[in-house]
Amino acid sequence: MSAQEFAEKICQRLCEAGYQAYFVGGCVRDLVLGREPADYDVATDATPDAVQNLFPRSLAVGAQFGVIVVLEDQPAADPLQVEVATFRADIGHADGRHPDRVEFTKSPQEDVQRRDFTINALLLDPKTNEVVDFVGGREDLRVGVIRAIGNPDSRFREDKLRMLRAVRFAARFGYAIEPVTFDAIRKLAPEIRQVSAERLRDELTKLLIEGAARRGFELLDETNLLQQLLPEIERMKGVAQPPQFHPEGDVWIHTRLMLEGLPFGASPTLAWGVLLHDVGKPPTFAPPAGPGDRIRFDQHAEVGARMAEEICHRFRFSNDDTVQIAALVTNHMRFKDVPHMKQSTLKRFVRLDQFAEHLELHRLDCLSSHRHLENYDFVRRFVAETPEEQVRPARLLKGDDLTAMGLKPGPLFREILDAVEDAQLNGKVTTQEEAQLMARELAAKALL
Numbered sequence: 259m260s261a262q263e264f265a266e267k268i269c270q271r272l273c274e275a276g277y278q279a280y281f282v283g284g285c286v287r288d289l290v291l292g293r294e295p296a297d298y299d300v301a302t303d304a305t306p307d308a309v310q311n312l313f314p315r316s317l318a319v320g321a322q323f324g325v326i327v328v329l330e331d332q333p334a335a336d337p338l339q340v341e342v343a344t345f346r347a348d349i350g351h352a353d354g355r356h357p358d359r360v361e362f363t364k365s366p367q368e369d370v371q372r373r374d375f376t377i378n379a380l381l382l383d384p385k386t387n388e389v390v391d392f393v394g395g396r397e398d399l400r401v402g403v404i405r406a407i408g409n410p411d412s413r414f415r416e417d418k419l420r421m422l423r424a425v426r427f428a429a430r431f432g433y434a435i436e437p438v439t440f441d442a443i444r445k446l447a448p449e450i451r452q453v454s455a456e457r458l459r460d461e462l463t464k465l466l467i468e469g470a471a472r473r474g475f476e477l478l479d480e481t482n483l484l485q486q487l488l489p490e491i492e493r494m495k496g497v498a499q500p501p502q503f504h505p506e507g508d509v510w511i512h513t514r515l516m517l518e519g520l521p522f523g524a525s526p527t528l529a530w531g532v533l534l535h536d537v538g539k540p541p542t543f544a545p546p547a548g549p550g551d552r553i554r555f556d557q558h559a560e561v562g563a564r565m566a567e568e569i570c571h572r573f574r575f576s577n578d579d580t581v582q583i584a585a586l587v588t589n590h591m592r593f594k595d596v597p598h599m600k601q602s603t604l605k606r607f608v609r610l611d612q613f614a615e616h617l618e619l620h621r622l623d624c625l626s627s628h629r630h631l632e633n634y635d636f637v638r639r640f641v642a643e644t645p646e647e648q649v650r651p652a653r654l655l656k657g658d659d660l661t662a663m664g665l666k667p668g669p670l671f672r673e674i675l676d677a678v679e680d681a682q683l684n685g686k687v688t689t690q691e692e693a694q695l696m697a698r699e700l701a702a703k704a705l706l
Contacts, residue, residue, distance in 0.1 A: 259330070259338065260299055261295075261297060261338055261340075261573050262298060262568040263692035264298075264338045264340060264386070265281060265285075265298035265300060265340045266436075266686065268300055268328055268340055268342060269281070269302075269315070269385070269654075270384075270385075271312055271313070271383050272300075272302050272304055272309075272342075273314065273385070275304070275312055276304055276533075277304040277308070278303045278345075278364075279300055279301070279302045279304075279384075280300065280301050280302075280366060280381040280382060280383055280384075280390065281298060281300060281301075281381065281382040281383075281384055282299050282300065282301040282343070282380070282381050282382075283299045283328075283373070283377075283378050283379070284296070284297075284299070284335045284369075284378055284381075285297065285298045285299050285382075286380040286381060286382045286389065287377050287378055287399065287558055288397070288400055289382065290380065290389060290396065291431075291608055293367070297340075297341075298340050299340065299341045299342075299343065300340055300341070300342045300343070301342075301343050301345060301366060301369060301381065302342060302343070302344060302345065303344065303345050303362075303364045304342075304344060305324075305344055305362060305380050305630040306324055306326050306344055309326045309328070309342050309344070310326055311432060312686065313326070313329075313342075314540060314676045315327045315329045315330070315331055316328045316329060316342075316588060317326070317329065322356065323343075323346070323356070324343050324344035324345075324346045324358055324360060324362060325342070325343045326341075326342045326343075326551065327339050327340070327341055327343075328340050328341075328342050333393075336525070336642065339635075341549060344362050345362065345363045345364065345365060345368065345654075346360045346361065346369060346370045347361045347363055347367055347368055347369075347370035347371070347372060348416065353504075354485075357372075357416075365391065366381055366392070367392045369395075369482055370392050370393055370407070371392075371407060371408060373407055373422075374400045374406065374407065374413055374417070374418075374420045374423060374424075375395075375398075375404055375405060375406060375407065375420075375424065375427065376393045376394050376395035376405045376406075376407055377395045377399050377405075377427070378395070378405065378427075378617035379392070379395050380395045380396065380622070389560065389576075393514060394409050398436075402431065402432065402433040402434060403433055403434055403435075403436050404428045404431075404434070404435045404436060404439065405421070405436040405439055405652050406424070406436070406438075406442065409441075410438055410441075410442035411438045411445075411446065413442065414442055414446050414449075415446070416448075418446070418449050418450050418452050418453045419450075419453045419457050419458070419685045421443045421450055421481070421483060421705065422448060422450060422453075422458065422461045422462070422465075422478075422483060422487075423448065423461060424439060424443060424462060425443075425465065425474060425477045425478055425481060425483065426464055426465045426468070426474060426525070428477055429465060429468070429470040429471075429477055429681060430468045430469070430470050430474075432470070432473070435477070435481075440481065442480050443481045443482075443483070444481055444526040447479060447481060447482035447483050447485075447486050448482075448486055450483055450486050450487060451673040455572060455573050455574045456573075456574050457466075458487065458573060459573035459574060459575065462487070462573070463526045463529065463649065465478075465531035466517070466520065466521060466524070466526070466530065466533065466591060467520070467522070467523060467524050467526060467529050467545075467604075469520075469521065469522030469523075470528065470655055471513045471517035471518070471520045471533075472515070472517040472518035474515065474517075475491070475514065475517055475533075476561050476697075477481050479492065482546050484497070486568070486610060488566060489541075490537050490569065491510075491513070491533065491537070492506070493508040493540040494509040494510040494513055494536065494537075494539065494540055495508065495509075495600045496510070496538055497510070497540050497543055498543075498553055499512065499539075499553060500552040500553045500554075502552070502628075503628055504627045505627070505628065506626065506627055509536050509539045509540065511534065511625060512536065512626055513532075515625075515627075516532045516535075516622045516623065516626045517532060517533065518605070518626075519532075519622045519625060519626065520532060520622070522693055523529055523622075525615060526657070527583050527586070527612070527615060528565075528578075528581050528586070528615040528618060528619060530566060530583045531566075531568075531582070531583050531586030531587060531590075531615065531619050532586075532619055532622060534565070534569065534586075534587055534622065535587050535590045535619060536558065536562065536582065537548055537559035537562045537565045537566060537569075537587070537588070538555070538560070538561035538562025538563070538564075539555045539558045539562070540567075541561060542554075542555045542556055542557060542558040542561050542622065557585060559588055559591045560588065560593075561591070562587045562588075562598060562612055563584045563587040564584075564587055566583050566584045566587045567580060567584045568699060570583055570584070581611075582611065582612055582614060582615070585610065585611070585688065586615060586616060587617075589607075589610065589616055590616070590619055590620065590623060592607060593620045593623075593633045593634070593637065594633065596633050596636055596640075597636055597638055600680075600684060601664050601683055601684045601685065602679070602681075602682075602683035602684045603615075604640065604682040605644075605648070605649050605650075605683045606683070607649060608637065608640065608641055608649060609649060613641075616643075617638070618639060620633070620634055620637075621634050629699035636658070651682060651683070652691075653675070653678075653679060653682070653687070654678065654679075654682055654687060654690050655678045655679075655690065655693040655697055656675070657671055657675065659673070659693075659694065659697075660674060660697060661691075663694065663697065663698065663701075665697075665701055670701065670704055673700070673704075674697050674700050674701060677696070677700055678696055678697055678700075681693075681696060
């Protein structure tokens with residue numbers, strides 16, 4: 259059974275029990291646009307208790323707000339599920355997100371008035387395939403406009419994240435934000451910081467990976483949201499770069515070009531790595547020191563990695579994602595040295611976790627600046643032509659071996675093991691006997 263068939267089955271059962279039932283929200287928008295919805299939501303005048311009586315296999319995830327998640331009847335590892343929400347009016351939003359109280363209603367027209375944008379407030383009767391539009395959403399879809407329902411100030415004060423969602427929808431669909439809605443976002447932009455870090459992170463990540471990241475961040479800038487959410491990115495504007503390496507212009511232009519290159523469905527860590535890869539340039543900018551010199555950004559990758567970690571902590575990224583994003587920033591300048599690296603250094607480089615993301619960031623970096631891909635092609639060939647057992651060979655020598663040789667554990671252990679592995683990766687040591695001989699020589703020198 260498809261997700262749509264499951265949602266239709268839910269509506270049919272509700273109607274047979276004497277209730278109204280419609281598809282609602284983003285799934286209707288996508289169906290009208292001829293797109294495949296990611297999921298389906300149902301709106302009904304049945305109360306939460308009535309919904310659960312009709313569908314015993316369900317979860318009361320938001321019953322106080324009229325929301326029940328109905329699960330597929332057949333047990334499965336990943337069962338189909340549909341949110342079923344009772345028609346309601348929301349009263350008050352003291353916390354800037356949740357209604358203080360809700361009043362259930364029998365009126366679908368009243369229910370859609372509480373939703374965010376006209377294009378997300380369409381209803382569809384699955385029995386007749388008729389679209390029910392109380393707010394002008396079909397016309398806004400036709401002309402390509404993101405418009406808040408009713409008074410934009412009121413809609414955004416109810417949930418401040420809606421300001422960021424307006425930007426994301428406008429970028430994703432290539433729409434304009436209706437002027438009154440746009441002005442309300444600019445006015446209320448400072449209040450976006452009242453939204454939880456996790457919700458902001460998730461919405462920004464969607465903005466980055468839905469195939470329109472450049473337009474999304476330009477709209478963040480135009481609506482004043484960028485300076486509130488990511489002032490480190492806004493500071494890129496007007497930061498000049500050496501034209502011989504960056505003929506495209508300043509750091510902000512370069513970053514937007516890279517964002518433009520991110521495909522739909524890019525991994526979140528790659529997307530954030532692209533956004534933040536040059537975040538260390540504004541604080542490390544140094545103008546030419548004299549004739550023949552150039553603009554410099556000494557240590558900008560290292561500075562940027564620390565800043566990226568701070569940003570990730572601010573938005574409550576997982577530890578694993580934080581490590582990967584910071585690693586992308588730290589290592590993005592190393593590609594300039596790959597033709598001259600020792601074999602051991604190059605092999606260690608391509609052994610970085612999720613190295614494909616490092617390589618893709620470098621490709622986007624080149625295409626958004628000087629457009630030279632020689633180093634990218636060099637690394638790609640190396641990865642393709644070098645057997646895995648040469649890149650990650652089993653170590654010829656381990657700590658236990660050093661202990662058996664009579665050496666005492668300590669800082670020297672690591673130095674000897676790393677030196678032996680380097681020699682192994684460079685092809686200078688190929689047997690355990692040669693590795694042990696090298697270790698003894700290194701230990702003897704250290705004791706002199």
